[in-house]
Amino acid sequence: MLSRSFLLATVALFSFAPLSASAQEPVSVVATVGMIGDIAETLGGDCVAVQTMMGPGIDPHLYQATAQDVQTLNRADLILYSGYSLEGQLGDVFARYAERVPTLAVSEAGVAREDLITTDDAYGVDPHLWMDVSLWAKIVPVIADQLSESAPDCAATINANAQTYGAELAALDEWTAQTIASIPQTQRILVTAHDAFAYYGRAYGIEVAGIQGISTQSEAAIADIRQTADLIVERQVPAIFVESTINPRTIQAVVEAANEAGQPVEIGGELFSDAMGAPETAGGTYIGMIHSNTVAIAEALGGTPAPLPDALADWAHQWSID
Incomplete structure (x- = not known):
């Protein structure tokens, strides 16, 4: 469940104007889980500064966001999360953030529903897509396109990195x-x-x-x-x-x-x-x-x-x- 302080801080957030990085600064990217953050950092290189909300040993199924998370998200130029219910109630919060800062559910944007494993529980689908490398590779161009929009001067480098990383994932698969x-x-x-x-x-x-x-x-x-x-x-x-x-x-x-x-x-x-x-x-x-x-x-x-x-x-x- 989301804490009361987190919800109040989220509401307060929307009374402030959006923050954006200057052309000289790396794009501030917030990713929910490391599997997304690592891709963003690999593709963006020096053009991005990536922070991951849920670090090693953190179970996203049980994660309770805090007011500190709001501060981190408030500084973001780009928010990347998985979607398909991995982040639970945070999905509703990210929908609010999408009103002021680019916010993307990368799994939902990259992986079609027909490729998902369906379940009979509250999730409806199994959100652990990264366990199939060929599926997870589909979010690489999605993240590359979003990073290129956020850092257009770095687009050529980001796309080149995406090509290299895609080849690595194909080999890993x-x-x-x-x-x-x-x-x-x-x-x-x-x-x-x-x-x-x-x-x-x-x-x-x-x-x-x-x-x-x-x-x-x-x-x-x-x-x-x-x-x-x-x-x-x-x-x-x-x-x-x-x-x-x-x-x-x-x-x-x-x-x-x-x-x-x-x-x-x-x-x-x-x-x-x-x-x-x-x-x-x-x-x-x-x-x-x-x-x-x-x-x-x-x-x-x-x-x-x-x-x-x-x-x-x-x-x-x-x-x-x-």
């Missing part, structure tokens, strides 16, 4: 598919804390089972834990995974239940689901997020990471990735 395909078919099942990996499973051919649903607003029930443990026993799953934004206690409960039923299962590592890793680390980039997840999944389930393609050589060199 292919590498991810090759790596997951190396997992023996009988072990190709991904068990995680919540259902954030459906797009990943659909794109790369791995079955996905989340203890909780798409949202993390409610705790997993005992029945959910037992059902997941039964699946692990039946399928002889060797490893399951915790997530960086979710308390690991439900995963630990599943491990204990499976072990008690005679099926040894280990925690295969921590996956990035609703947030990237820390800034200034490989996992703090979108490419690194997908790379880290894929390596962890493959190695824990009996696969072998494929060699990184040449298109990712610069990224790998920057972060000392073999």
Whole structure:
């Protein structure tokens, strides 16, 4: 839920005139999640100054905006959010901001509804689009066009960066598919804390089972834990995974239940689901997020990471990735 102070500050905001960066200053971009902010920063370079509202370890399903967020948004020249209900009630707030500053739901602008996974819950659609690299790549030209409008003097550079980054994502998509395909078919099942990996499973051919649903607003029930443990026993799953934004206690409960039923299962590592890793680390980039997840999944389930393609050589060199 939105705090009262946040709502009051939002209302007060609209009594002030819009702020805009001068031609000499970088465009002030506010992104809700790191997966969007990283793309904006990669494309914009020195022409943008990007701030991300929800940093490492922050669960957007549970995020409660603050009055400080209003101050950050008030200074923005451009606001980028995902949409498709990822940010919950904040979507209504961003509609208000759109009256005074360019504000864009990048997923809704870039990814058609027919490409979405629909759900039976309040969301209606699964908002975790970044888990399918080929889908997430569709927001790159959307962000490039918006940045070019905000910084027209930098348009040529932004579009060139978009071409390069698009090629990197195409290579990442292919590498991810090759790596997951190396997992023996009988072990190709991904068990995680919540259902954030459906797009990943659909794109790369791995079955996905989340203890909780798409949202993390409610705790997993005992029945959910037992059902997941039964699946692990039946399928002889060797490893399951915790997530960086979710308390690991439900995963630990599943491990204990499976072990008690005679099926040894280990925690295969921590996956990035609703947030990237820390800034200034490989996992703090979108490419690194997908790379880290894929390596962890493959190695824990009996696969072998494929060699990184040449298109990712610069990224790998920057972060000392073999």
